[in-house]
Amino acid sequence: MRGRILLVDDNEEYLDSAKDVLEEEGYSVATASSGEKAVRRILAQNFDVVLMDIKMAGLNGVEALVEMKKHRPSLRVVMCTAHILESMIAMALREGAFAILKKPFKPDELLDTIDSAMCS
Numbered sequence: 001m002r003g004r005i006l007l008v009d010d011n012e013e014y015l016d017s018a019k020d021v022l023e024e025e026g027y028s029v030a031t032a033s034s035g036e037k038a039v040r041r042i043l044a045q046n047f048d049v050v051l052m053d054i055k056m057a058g059l060n061g062v063e064a065l066v067e068m069k070k071h072r073p074s075l076r077v078v079m080c081t082a083h084i085l086e087s088m089i090a091m092a093l094r095e096g097a098f099a100i101l102k103k104p105f106k107p108d109e110l111l112d113t114i115d116s117a118m119c120s
């Protein structure tokens with residue numbers, strides 16, 4: 001196993017495809033379909049990296065990032081978005097996001113970013 005990853009997105013189709021790519025590369029992958037569920041998963045389990053969408057209903061990705069960092073300050077969180085949300089992207093980076101990926105991204109870009117986060 002290369003590491004434990006939590007994928008967070010309210011798009012189930014995206015979760016399934018990203019999970020498949022990461023599991024094929026040897027990662028152990030858990031998923032959460034909301035920011036609230038992601039925070040609960042972080043409190044219950046340890047993950048090496050979180051890959052989380054910025055724009056979600058309820059607790060958005062940046063708000064979930066803030067909550068996660070309160071409990072696990074060293075957690076590496078990669079944010080992703082299909083929307084140009086400059087203010088939210090800037091806030092995510094200020095709050096400690098490791099990187100921002102713009103959707104759609106290629107599997108190699110995802111894997112390179114995850115590998116970089118694991119090594120930092």
